[in-house]
Amino acid sequence: MKFELMSLPFAEAALEPYISSETIRYHYGKHHAGYVNKLNVLIEGKEYADNPLEYMVKYTNGAVFNNAAQVYNHNFYWLGLSPTNTTCSVALSDMIKRDFGSQEEFKKQFLAKAAALFGSGWVWLVLKNDGKLVVEEFSNADNPLCHNEIPLLTCDVWEHAYYIDYRNGRADYLENWWKLINWKFVSDNLADAQNDPMTGYAQPCNENNEICDYVDKMQENEHTPS
Numbered sequence: 001m002k003f004e005l006m007s008l009p010f011a012e013a014a015l016e017p018y019i020s021s022e023t024i025r026y027h028y029g030k031h032h033a034g035y036v037n038k039l040n041v042l043i044e045g046k047e048y049a050d051n052p053l054e055y056m057v058k059y060t061n062g063a064v065f066n067n068a069a070q071v072y073n074h075n076f077y078w079l080g081l082s083p084t085n086t087t088c089s090v091a092l093s094d095m096i097k098r099d100f101g102s103q104e105e106f107k108k109q110f111l112a113k114a115a116a117l118f119g120s121g122w123v124w125l126v127l128k129n130d131g132k133l134v135v136e137e138f139s140n141a142d143n144p145l146c147h148n149e150i151p152l153l154t155c156d157v158w159e160h161a162y163y164i165d166y167r168n169g170r171a172d173y174l175e176n177w178w179k180l181i182n183w184k185f186v187s188d189n190l191a192d193a194q195n196d197p198m199t200g201y202a203q204p205c206n207e208n209n210e211i212c213d214y215v216d217k218m219q220e221n222e223h224t225p226s
Helices: 021-043 053-059 062-079 090-100 103-116 170-178 183-194 210-222
Strands: 121-127 133-139 150-156
Touching (some): 021 062, 090 133, 103 133, 103 170, 150 183
16 A cells, blocks of 8 residues: 555645645645655555554554654644634533533643643544543654544644744744634544534534434524523
8 A cells, every 4th residue: 555645625825824835835745745755665565565554553663653653643633724713513512621621721731731742742632441531742753543542633743833933932833723723623533433423513514414404403402491
């Protein structure tokens, strides 16, 4: 299997002014692409070369792991960003309140861990095996898959993610990155993890089918005073 660089889910300049097109060209076009190319070189002719990316992350080590995990992490990072406003699903919002106290407290904890992470790495919103949400930080290419946990959201705090736009101002980058989170992606990850196709979003379901009609009706009932 030859891995390919994913297509970005938005235009190169779509995240401006928070993340510049120049950063995208280097972060995505150079760093991310470099990990993909290096991984393909490393696995060529190997017995495990036909396995999916998740297999490489969980069951390899050394250079193969480093490049596979960085491909996986970057894929997750880009999918977790959106140039348009998005909202949490009802299920995700309820779990954030349950496990962090409030959305603001969740943001505070996430950004604090991201700001404090020494060196290079990633910060994740993770669904633990006991069903609770936690914020975890991992150095270098490490990620939740390696620990049999379910990733929902990640932030890249390697310097190449922000140095062009913010120089050493990691805290400024983090504050603006938060404005770009694709909560629909995060909510979808939670719903998939719970195997719950009826986990509805805070916004209406806009497709014209029976499931969407049911979701819309359920949401209407949730917001109707008893």
